[in-house]
Amino acid sequence: MPNATSTENLQILLTYGDVALASSLILLVIFISWRLRLRLTSTLLMAAARTVIQLSFIGLILAWIFAREQWYEVLIILTMMTLIASGAAKNRVKRAYKGLLTDTFIAVSISAVLVTIIAIALILRVQPWYTPQFIIPILGLILGNSLTAISLTSNQLVNAFHEQQGRIEMMLSLSATPFEAVHAPIRAAIINGMTPTLNSMLVVGIVSLPGMMTGQILAGADPTQAVRYQIVTMFLICVSSILGCTLSALLIYRRFFNDRQQLILPN
Template sequence: MSVIAISWWELALASVLVGALAACTYAARLAVAQELVIAAVRTVVQLALVGFLLETLFSLGGLHWVALMGAAMLVIAGREVTARQKRRFSRGWTYGIGTTSMFLSSFSVTVLALTVLIGPNPWYTPQYAIPLLGMMLGNTMTGVAVALDRLTDTAWQQREMIEARLMLGQPWSVAIADVRRDAMRAGMIPTINAMAAAGVVSLPGMMTGQILAGTAPALAVKYQILVMFLITVGTGFGTFAAVAAAGRRLFDRRERLRLDRLTEARNS
């Protein structure tokens, strides 16, 4: 089965539908029309640039170009994690924790999948490496951002209870255990829900794309199961590492709660 081409006028028709939705929300005074239009424009521009970059990258195919693309994706993901925080660690610690945890989890899981499970030749083939790394980073970014935001905000709200536990002689890890557990759960819920609903409530994006491109459904299902397991592992380890590092950062060497290391975002 060949792939059905999509013409420019069909994309234009889809954009007209988005414009109609924006007009309806504007008429109803829902205050989302401007954000909707901006998001649509960003989608077109960003995906067009990514398409151009990927075509160039696929033609080059060198490991250093793939590594450079991966590094750029990691830097942008770290910025997004930092931007989503209501309360951030000062001196760039939020960015450092976010990027380090995503690097350790997403890159290691991607390399493992490419070298052991999928096995393209060479293992860094851009057609496999970049989409897989993108899915790993995108989902891990969401988990890390949600977990860090929940951790710092809950610690701020429950600071009196945490300090009371410290005064009773509990170590910092016990005093903040409930907060860390809640943050870890919050970061993993989207991934767990996606796994639980896959194939029942919705068809995952990668599987849908492969089927539309003509891949046999049985093969598309195998790839989707593999990718979802990899995403879960990457998100889980990345979220765990971020929560562990951020939780320790909330205390000094004398195990005192140091909320002065947090700064509230100006746009919150």
């Protein structure tokens, strides 16, 4: 059974047995999948196994990084996180084109890194800046939400350019500028990318308690401090998401028009 500290600072420590008990609950999910013939059993098993393996692996790495606090090691971790997030965002776009990975990397890295720098330097004022306890979790939170927003925006916008090719070319023939011709799909794509973030902000604290806040409270932190951290992270995620969606849309827009302001469909 978990051990707890004094009631003044209650902290429940989970054992491997507790983790195994939680893992066994996946059997219920598998049973539902089998009973309803959802054909998700193999996916569920793979997802559960990857969850355990990936989180255990990153836990060992973070423990090592936290103990050493070397700036170059932290920088390597941050770079790897950004590259993996860029690849994940790219893979969610169904109609990929040459250069999509570069565009997603630019959108993800600029939006996430810029907002992380603001958080570390101006809000938290962490010294030194590469303190892994702060910069790695913050960048991870921002990247996770940014890649979702960017992938939703990119996927919808690329599909719109393909599906609305006739309408866009008609507007161009009627003397509309390229941006005027595609403003409506760009707007719709950015709104679509921002929807998950905005939905979370609208119900946070009423319907849901976000992960960072819940984790801090379970770890014994002062709830008021946990709330402040959560407010900060929600605003950081919102800014990063809108920056990422906008950059992604503009980069895709640039790819789909040539120097003669003609619509092209890159492969």
